[in-house]
Amino acid sequence: MEKPEKTIKAGSLVLTIWNNNTEKGSFKTITIQRNYKDSKGEWKHTNNLRTNDLPKATLLLNKAYEYISLQE
Numbered sequence: 001m002e003k004p005e006k007t008i009k010a011g012s013l014v015l016t017i018w019n020n021n022t023e024k025g026s027f028k029t030i031t032i033q034r035n036y037k038d039s040k041g042e043w044k045h046t047n048n049l050r051t052n053d054l055p056k057a058t059l060l061l062n063k064a065y066e067y068i069s070l071q072e
Contacts, residue, residue, distance in 0.1 A: 004018055016033075017030055
């Protein structure tokens with residue numbers, strides 16, 4: 001599995017930037033996940049965000065855009 005190009009964290013949210021290489025060129029993709037502990041105290045993650053997560057998600061997306069734009 002490919003390693004992420006960059007990971008940015010804000011609280012329980014983690015944004016990962018992936019570099020994808022194809023025959024037609026390379027491009028970046030972004031994933032966001034929220035980490036949480038379940039009722040047994042075990043760490044889990046989900047791609048579902050809550051309303052309260054949106055400000056942090058916006059911050060992470062802005063940071064990712066800044067990072068990618070400065071690389072080009």
